[in-house]
Amino acid sequence: PAAGSSSGSGPGVSLDSSINLDQGDPALFEEYWRKAGERFNVAIGGGELMSYFSNLNSMCWFLLPELDVSVRRLHRLIGNAATEGRHVVVGTGSTQLLQAVLYALSSGDSPDQEPLSVVCAAPYYSCYPEVTGILRSGLYKWEGDARSFDKDGPYIELVTSPNNPDGSIRGPVVNRGDGKVVYDLAYYWPQYTAITHQADHDIMLFTFSKSTGHAGSRIGWAILKDREVARKMIKFMEVTSIGVSKEAQFRASKILGAICDGYESLSPEVLPESFFEYSKRLMIKRWGKLEEAVKLGGGIFSLPKFSREYCLFSTEFTETRPAFAWLKCKEELKDAEGLLRAHKVLARGGSKFGVDPTFVRVSMLSREDVFDAFLERLSAIKGGITSNGSHA
Amino acid sequence: PAAGSSSGSGPGVSLDSSINLDQGDPALFEEYWRKAGERFNVAIGGGELMSYFSNLNSMCWFLLPELDVSVRRLHRLIGNAATEGRHVVVGTGSTQLLQAVLYALSSGDSPDQEPLSVVCAAPYYSCYPEVTGILRSGLYKWEGDARSFDKDGPYIELVTSPNNPDGSIRGPVVNRGDGKVVYDLAYYWPQYTAITHQADHDIMLFTFSKSTGHAGSRIGWAILKDREVARKMIKFMEVTSIGVSKEAQFRASKILGAICDGYESLSPEVLPESFFEYSKRLMIKRWGKLEEAVKLGGGIFSLPKFSREYCLFSTEFTETRPAFAWLKCKEELKDAEGLLRAHKVLARGGSKFGVDPTFVRVSMLSREDVFDAFLERLSAIKGGITSNGSHA
Structure with a gap:
């Protein structure tokens, strides 16, 4: 194939090798896209997409107009976010957009201002403290769990819904007049919830990685009501990366647009199944298997409960099936990450998410063989003693 | 065409419209790439390049192995940088890499350290103070002109050679034992010098934008001697953008590789002319025209002088022909940027580069019709009085 295989995990899972479920690499969706056909392919000539500029008539001068169109079309199709009259700003993944938002909301005129507090209810996405803290910015400062936040003055609250790591549906918890709320809606797509x-919030972030599984592209977008916030975010992207890769934008526009074409065409689907139906089915299947394995474990691990809600897109009742399993081990076992690691499953422990180490986050989006090996290893964990007799 | 036209300036230059030569958008090279043929095209299937990961066996886990190979091949071909035994780290343009370098050199263990001073000899690239200052980092701080820098203690000196804006060949000026030097070699390619x-420096930055003119891709690379610096830069890219767009990396690897193929093949060139010969010829032609226009202006503007040096790549003596013209107007005219603006030429004034406003930086890489219109407008400036009689 022209662009090679993108999976780094090699062929098959050997008995001895560790399984990496620490990151949320969405390999699960690759098979769909490999079979999805030509209308999702892109071709770029040597002389195309060369300029820094994408649209001199737009405030977001680096946003490809066709990506703007595809993003709005997709949200209209899914019904998950209002885009009419909103500004769309593209970023190098939603990670760069988060930094752009922090900059936009905190950069005032006064050089002597105190850093703005940034909070999120625990368990929070482990990257938030890292991204907020990495440069020791004088503009903003990570202040941890929103539930215990009691400083006076303005603040930024990050609301992830469905939440990473635990899949819960969330709203803000601080609720003071001087706060700004940033909604990270990376997982607000029909396959997950x-x-x-x-x-229809003031500031909403989405990402290509989690909507379709194209994580390698590093494309995210913000939907914004306020022109001044949009302007400052664009300024941030201009200064820190002089825009966003056009190849990635072009491919994202093509793939999102072709998804919409499929749903909107009157003729029967080219594919046996559209992407969101396919990926929802996969997630239901995986969660069924996981719940079964956890049940058979006899109480060593437990999972969050999710309520059933009516989905306006699929027009049926459905449960949240998050991209991550948020496992909690029995209190006396103490270290859920260590317990999994002893069984050669690498995952991310609770302390990185601001909670205790009886929790661990495990990706549900791995390749099929990796997921099956994970279930096997999970099932082998017996009350702190591994099935081969050694202590975990 | 599959990927649309990337030039945002529209068809032709009308008499009334302003010419934007503020940025260095390398539109000059587009025609070459449009005609360069299929071996510079890329095709990417819907299921390709999907993972976050590019190479699990490499410290730089997001760098496509084929880009690593192409970058090293190209430097060997041109002879402009040592890569053997060095680490190659890819970034979202050299702009992100610069931030990664600042982070790598300044992030110590002590949370109470003073911000590290960042300096560059004036005239310096106008983006350096912006990038360094945007988040008011506690790790590092822009301290301006390296020539007047007199603080004690460790520092970072940025050395751009050939220099942006003035094309001068540079080395460090502070020269103290506790300094780290970062070489921005964006313009150290045969078409410019x-x-x-x-x-063969410890830290060298290059970019796809200026080497071949593919600015829209946002691909840069660092060549590094020190493993620990590389590790920290990779960490920065991981936290702030979870890697670098794979589509852009893939295309860069293809184009840089195909350039090398062309030079290295024993059969006659597929193209009438290889890229670096072609682009060098264009730059010589443009500089000839500009020097002529400046001479005819009767001393209103002057240009830097460049010495002739022997080029090991082209095996002939040649002058530097920078990507920007660094024009100085007569002292009594005071404001070179304003003078050009009055003639509908938008360019960047000296104060943004840390020097006085009799200087102005003008891009030499615009489309042909824009460049010709620029020369025409430049020729119309007569001692502060425009040719139509109004004051500039």
Whole structure:
């Protein structure tokens, strides 16, 4: 194939090798896209997409107009976010957009201002403290769990819904007049949860990685009501990366657009199944298997409970089936990450998410063989004693 | 065409419209790539390049192995930088890499350390103070002109050679034992200057934008001697953008590789002319025209002088022909940027580069019709009085 295989994990899972489920690499969706056909392919000539500029008539001068169109079309199709009259700003993944938002909300005129507090209810996405803290910015500062936040003055609250790591549906918890709320809606797509309403917040972040599984592209987008916030975010992207890769934008526009074409065409689907139906089916299957394995474990691990909601997109009742399993081990076992690691499963422990180490986050989006090996190893864990007799 | 036209400036230059030569958008090279043929095209299937990961066996886990190979091949071909035994780290343009370098050199263990001073000899690239200052980092701080830098203690000196904006060949000026030097070699390519030696510094930055003109891709690379610096830079890219767009990396690897193929093949060239010969010829032609226009202006503007050096790549003596013209107007005219603006030429004034406003930086890489219109407008400036009689 022209662009090679993108999976780094090699062929098959050997008995001895560790399984890496620490990151949320969405390999699960690759097979669909490999078979999905030509309308999702892109071709780029040597002389195309060369300029820094994508649209001189737009405030977001680096955003490809066709990506703007595809993003709005997709949200209209899914019904998960309002885009009419909103500004769309593209970023190098939603990670860069988060930094752009922090900059936009905290950069005032006064050089002597105190850093703005940034909070999120625990368990929070482990990257938030890292991204917020890496440069020791004087503009903003990570202040941890929103539930215990009691400083006076303005603040930024990050709300991830469905939440990473635990899949819960969330709203803000601080709720003070001087706060700004940033909604990270990376997982608000039909394969992960019911689309219960059209989200319509001031600041919403989405990403190509989690919507379709194209993580390698590093494309995210923000949907914004306020022109001044959009302007400052664009400024941030201009200064820190002079825009966003056009090849990645072009491919994202093509793939998102072709998904919409498929749903909107009157003729029968070219594919046996559209992407969101396919990926929802996969997630239901995996969660069924995981719940079964956890049940057979006899109480060593437990999982969060999810309520059933009516999904406006699929027009049926459905449960949240998150991209991550948020496993909790029995209190006396103490270290859930260590317990999995002893069984050669690498995952991310609770302390990185601001909670205790009886929790661990495990990716549900791995390749099929890796997921099956994970279930096997999980099933082998017996009350702190591994099935081969050694202590975990 | 599959990927649309990337030039945002529209068809032709009308008499009334302003010419934007503020940025260095390398539109000049587009025509070459449009005609360069299929071996510079890329095709990417819907299921390719999907993972976050590019190479699990490499410290730089997001660098596509084929880009690593192409970068090293190209430097060997041109002879402009040593890569053997060095680490190659890819970034979202050299702009992100610069931030990664600042982070790598300044992030110590002590949370109470003073911000590390960052300096560059004036005239310096106008983006350096912006990038360094945007987040008011506690790790590092822009301290301006390296020539007047007199603080004690460790520092970082940025050395751009050939220099942006003035094209001068540079080395460090502070020269103290506790300093780290970062070489920005964006313009150390045969179309801009003589390749007089194989650069072999600890930290060197290059970019796809200026080497071949593919600015929209946002691909840069660092060549590094020190493993620990590389590790920290990779960490920065991981936290702030979870790697670098794979589509852009893939295309860069293809184009840089195909350039090398062309030079290395024993059969006659597929193209009438290889890229570096072609682009060098264009730059010589443009500089000839500009020097002529400046001379005819009767001393209103002057240009830097460049010495002739032997180029090891082209095996002939050649002058530097920078990507920017660094024009100085007569002292009594005071404001070179304003003078050009009055003639509908938008360019970047000296104060942004840390020098006085009699200087102005003008891109030499615009489309042909834009460049010709620029020369025409430049020729119309007569001692502060425009040719139509109004004051500039």
